[in-house]
Amino acid sequence: xxxxxxxxxxxxxxxxxxxxxxxxxxxxxxxxxxxxxxxxxxxxxxxxxxxxxxxxxxxxxxxxxxxxxxxxxxxxxxxxxxxxxxxxxxxxxxxxxxxxxxxxxxxxxxxxxxxxxxxxxxxxxxxxxxxxxxxxxxxxxxxxxxxxxxxxxxxxxxxxxxxxxxxxxxxxxxxxxxxxxxxxxxxxxxxxxxxxxxxxxxxxxxxxxxxxxxxxxxxxxxxxxxxxxxxx
Amino acid sequence: xxxxxxxxxxxxxxxxxxxxxxxxxxxxxxxxxxxxxxxxxxxxxxxxxxxxxxxxxxxxxxxxxxxxxxxxxxxxxxxxxxxxxxxxxxxxxxxxxxxxxxxxxxxxxxxxxxxxxxxxxxxxxxxxxxxxxxxxxxxxxxxxxxxxxxxxxxxxxxxxxxxxxxxxxxxxxxxxxxxxxxxxxxxxxxxxxxxxxxxxxxxxxxxxxxxxxxxxxxxxxxxxxxxxxxxx
Amino acid sequence: xxxxxxxxxxxxxxxxxxxxxxxxxxxxxxxxxxxxxxxxxxxxxxxxxxxxxxxxxxxxxxxxxxxxxxxxxxxxxxxxxxxxxxxxxxxxxxxxxxxxxxxxxxxxxxxxxxxxxxxxxxxxxxxxxxxxxxxxxxxxxxxxxxxxxxxxxxxxxxxxxxxxxxxxxxxxxxxxxxxxxxxxxxxxxxxxxxxxxxxxxxxxxxxxxxxxxxxxxxxxxxxxxxxxxxxx
Amino acid sequence: xxxxxxxxxxxxxxxxxxxxxxxxxxxxxxxxxxxxxxxxxxxxxxxxxxxxxxxxxxxxxxxxxxxxxxxxxxxxxxxxxxxxxxxxxxxxxxxxxxxxxxxxxxxxxxxxxxxxxxxxxxxxxxxxxxxxxxxxxxxxxxxxxxxxxxxxxxxxxxxxxxxxxxxxxxxxxxxxxxxxxxxxxxxxxxxxxxxxxxxxxxxxxxxxxxxxxxxxxxxxxxxxxxxxxxxx
Numbered sequence: 013x014x015x016x017x018x019x020x021x022x023x024x025x026x027x028x029x030x031x032x033x034x035x036x037x038x039x040x041x042x043x044x045x046x047x048x049x050x051x052x053x054x055x056x057x058x059x060x061x062x063x064x065x066x067x068x069x070x071x072x073x074x075x076x077x078x079x080x081x082x083x084x085x086x087x088x089x090x091x092x093x094x095x096x097x098x099x100x101x102x103x104x105x106x107x108x109x110x111x112x113x114x115x116x117x118x119x120x121x122x123x124x125x126x127x128x129x130x131x132x133x134x135x136x137x138x139x140x141x142x143x144x145x146x147x148x149x150x151x152x153x154x155x156x157x158x159x160x161x162x163x164x165x166x167x168x169x170x171x172x173x174x175x176x177x178x179x180x181x182x183x184x185x186x187x188x189x190x191x192x193x194x195x196x197x198x199x200x201x202x203x204x205x206x207x208x209x210x211x212x213x214x215x216x217x218x219x220x221x222x223x224x225x226x227x228x229x230x231x232x233x234x235x236x237x238x239x240x241x242x243x244x
Numbered sequence: 245x246x247x248x249x250x251x252x253x254x255x256x257x258x259x260x261x262x263x264x265x266x267x268x269x270x271x272x273x274x275x276x277x278x279x280x281x282x283x284x285x286x287x288x289x290x291x292x293x294x295x296x297x298x299x300x301x302x303x304x305x306x307x308x309x310x311x312x313x314x315x316x317x318x319x320x321x322x323x324x325x326x327x328x329x330x331x332x333x334x335x336x337x338x339x340x341x342x343x344x345x346x347x348x349x350x351x352x353x354x355x356x357x358x359x360x361x362x363x364x365x366x367x368x369x370x371x372x373x374x375x376x377x378x379x380x381x382x383x384x385x386x387x388x389x390x391x392x393x394x395x396x397x398x399x400x401x402x403x404x405x406x407x408x409x410x411x412x413x414x415x416x417x418x419x420x421x422x423x424x425x426x427x428x429x430x431x432x433x434x435x436x437x438x439x440x441x442x443x444x445x446x447x448x449x450x451x452x453x454x455x456x457x458x459x460x461x462x463x464x465x466x467x468x469x470x471x472x473x474x475x476x
Numbered sequence: 477x478x479x480x481x482x483x484x485x486x487x488x489x490x491x492x493x494x495x496x497x498x499x500x501x502x503x504x505x506x507x508x509x510x511x512x513x514x515x516x517x518x519x520x521x522x523x524x525x526x527x528x529x530x531x532x533x534x535x536x537x538x539x540x541x542x543x544x545x546x547x548x549x550x551x552x553x554x555x556x557x558x559x560x561x562x563x564x565x566x567x568x569x570x571x572x573x574x575x576x577x578x579x580x581x582x583x584x585x586x587x588x589x590x591x592x593x594x595x596x597x598x599x600x601x602x603x604x605x606x607x608x609x610x611x612x613x614x615x616x617x618x619x620x621x622x623x624x625x626x627x628x629x630x631x632x633x634x635x636x637x638x639x640x641x642x643x644x645x646x647x648x649x650x651x652x653x654x655x656x657x658x659x660x661x662x663x664x665x666x667x668x669x670x671x672x673x674x675x676x677x678x679x680x681x682x683x684x685x686x687x688x689x690x691x692x693x694x695x696x697x698x699x700x701x702x703x704x705x706x707x708x
Numbered sequence: 709x710x711x712x713x714x715x716x717x718x719x720x721x722x723x724x725x726x727x728x729x730x731x732x733x734x735x736x737x738x739x740x741x742x743x744x745x746x747x748x749x750x751x752x753x754x755x756x757x758x759x760x761x762x763x764x765x766x767x768x769x770x771x772x773x774x775x776x777x778x779x780x781x782x783x784x785x786x787x788x789x790x791x792x793x794x795x796x797x798x799x800x801x802x803x804x805x806x807x808x809x810x811x812x813x814x815x816x817x818x819x820x821x822x823x824x825x826x827x828x829x830x831x832x833x834x835x836x837x838x839x840x841x842x843x844x845x846x847x848x849x850x851x852x853x854x855x856x857x858x859x860x861x862x863x864x865x866x867x868x869x870x871x872x873x874x875x876x877x878x879x880x881x882x883x884x885x886x887x888x889x890x891x892x893x894x895x896x897x898x899x900x901x902x903x904x905x906x907x908x909x910x911x912x913x914x915x916x917x918x919x920x921x922x923x924x925x926x927x928x929x930x931x932x933x934x935x936x937x938x939x940x
Binding site: 499500502503506507510511514517518569572576579580583584586587590591594595600602603606607610 | 733734737738740741742744745746747748749751753754755758759760761762765775779783786787790793
Binding site: 038041042044049050051052053058063064065079083087091097 | 746823
């Protein structure tokens with residue numbers, strides 16, 4: 013396929029369109045930043061005309077936990093996104109579509125969060141169970157969109173930075189399945205045991221998951237490398 | 245016009261003002277990212293005090309489809325925007341105004357989306373028809389603002405990256421007219437046949453359109469180029 | 477003051493802190509982009525349960541004009557901001573504070589817009605007059621914050637790109653005073669003649685002002701320069 | 709630990725993952741910009757059907773002050789963030805987590821702001837006291853998250869730009885403790901003296917604090933350096 017001919021103007025342009033992962037990063041950062049910051053406007057401002065604001069603020073505790081759960085989840089998503097894009101050199105159309113899927117599920121998360129928050133501060137147990145199940149479903153879908161994203165990268169190694177092993181994304185996919193299992197389990201516990209058990213899973217899941225699979229600090233290798241750089 | 249004299253300080257500055265397409269891209273990315281993420285706050289949180297949250301969530305299905313329709317549309321808009329700006333080297337004042345028109349119609353889309361969503365989950369058929377027509381109108385206006393944008397680029401080839409054929413934007417304009425036709429047809433079907441037919445057009449239109457006119461993957465040329473780069 | 481001694485580490489660092497205008501631009505872009513996009517969520521979604529959605533949408537026409545007025549105004553603000561920052565090389569603390577003032581008045585504009593929009597679609601004439609006056613006041617404050625910003629630049633020429641004449645900002649300040657006069661006049665007309673006259677001023681002001689003071693296209697100089705670049 | 713061996717591909721990649729503080733800056737800028745701009749949507753639009761819009765706007769004055777307090781606070785946060793990141797060269801996982809904590813407390817501030825705003829424009833004194841205390845608590849938490857962030861930097865000097873003294877962050881931590889003291893005092897004054905005293909502390913605190921600890925202008929050193937650069 014004539015790999016050694018010089019590029020025509022049109023071809024140069026085509027290449028340009030393939031190479032910039034940066035703008036996709038900015039756009040994704042913006043969407044994730046907005047989604048994570050919009051969560052706060054779903055917290056209900058108590059109507060304070062009754063002189064019992066303190067009680068009202070305290071009674072809303074489950075909605076604070078739902079807020080923390082989604083903030084933590086989207087935070088981990090951003091850290092993941094950040095980590096993945098250091099391994100991506102080129103962006104093609106398929107990867108953009110996979111990114112759109114990922115941003116769709118992330119941008120939608122404030123909705124099940126608000127539903128959960130609303131139901132947990134109301135009085136109907138069956139509603140709370142439904143809300144926990146709904147949140148679990150949407151959170152699992154967000155994990156699933158990562159599976160698709162990683163799968164695309166794994167099968168398109170030409171998009172990766174040189175030296176990145178495509179099998180890295182197989183390990184990531186395993187982590188994605190664990191995430192799905194976590195949320196499905198949380199949802200089932202919420203429906204069949206108690207919605208607050210689901211809430212605990214949703215709140216503790218993201219940090220626990222992030223810490224156990226990556227550690228709070230960098231790997232020993234990263235540590236050694238930084239020390240080497242400082243010495244240089 | 246003395247093309248070979250050295251530039252004065254004032255002239256250098258004038259040039260600087262013409263060259264930065266980057267900040268316009270960031271601003272556009274931000275506006276599109278916010279518009280696409282704001283869509284979620286128009287999804288109604290059901291009042292769950294009645295123990296029938298599941299039914300309420302299910303009954304709202306048309307509002308989810310309206311959400312998906314606008315998310316998909318704005319997603320395609322962003323992909324388009326991204327693709328166009330790889331071909332733009334300079335930004336002048338006229339192009340900034342054309343961009344503002346484009347951002348205006350894009351940023352306004354959450355409003356007809358919310359109107360459509362509200363009407364489709366209420367009970368009046370004539371309201372649903374009106375909402376479908378209104379959405380179609382605003383979505384067509386968004387296509388129209390692209391026509392203006394492409395037209396400006398086509399008649400100002402000096403703003404383009406070297407090697408970009410201005411006629412490229414004529415092809416894009418054809419695509420724009422197809423988009424307008426799609427939404428006008430959808431609106432008319434919504435008014436004269438049934439609003440759900442319009443909803444189907446709004447949901448399926450953007451991905452179908454994007455896939456048929458560009459394909460889910462890159463062109464064979466792009467493919468060949470990437471292979472060449474990897475080989476180099 | 478020992479201008480020729482080599483810089484110490486601390487001094488180098490101090491310089492670094494002075495030089496990055498870029499991050500201030502990103503932050504400002506983000507705030508302006510969010511403010512301009514948030515305007516849409518103040519448009520009221522008519523409650524469509526009564527089968528008269530079309531009438532309701534039409535009756536809201538003044539709120540669409542208020543929306544357009546503020547979108548246009550913030551759009552011109554962004555274009556201005558963009559144009560000014562091409563002339564700024566260094567950012568010091570005073571300029572950051574002047575920027576904060578500017579972002580404060582810009583970010584607040586959605587509030588008087590919503591007040592105006594609400595009052596103009598209700599039935600009390602005196603409320604409409606008050607709302608027009610309030611909008612005019614806040615819009616004039618936004619012009620005023622630009623006066624402060626330009627004044628700071630004019631008296632701190634060391635922050636400017638080489639070759640930029642500080643007197644440029646005196647001309648800009650004249651434009652700022654014209655803007656204040658425009659909004660004050662609009663507000664007075666709204667209070668003493670009719671609120672719709674004010675609305676017309678608010679809608680037509682920004683584009684008219686932008687076009688007359690800068691033109692829709694670039695200056696002949698810019699034109700000549702681009703032609704030279706293309707020839708080169 | 710073999711500091712002089714050449715890096716393997718995997719190691720290079722690991723380094724790449726450690727070095728980009730830029731994307732964290734963008735994300736933080738975006739979150740802070742969104743949080744600061746979202747504050748405006750918590751300002752209540754008076755229902756103007758009663759012909760007394762002016763009175764209603766005036767009666768809401770405490771909510772404007774609450775708005776100004778939080779805008780000023782988040783503005784100072786952004787300036788701080790900006791200043792700190794000019795000193796950071798590398799970002800590791802721990803710093804990302806510390807950043808997440810910081811963004812969490814910053815992004816949550818609109819909630820206590822709205823609670824304060826709502827309570828101060830209602831009629832119950834005890835509710836106002838509670839709201840002042842709640843705001844003080846959340847504002848102090850935001851200071852506390854900075855203490856953690858600075859502490860991490862101070863104990864991880866390898867992440868800093870060359871020439872930056874880690875002890876700089878001890879001084880910053882002192883400033884953080886002053887901020888906590890300010891808000892705790894404000895909250896106590898609000899509960900035990902009067903909520904409006906707390907409001908005054910919240911409004912005047914950020915600018916007073918910023919000015920006294922840094923000055924409105926740059927340091928004499930910075931001044932000298934800029935003059936040197938201009939002379940060069």
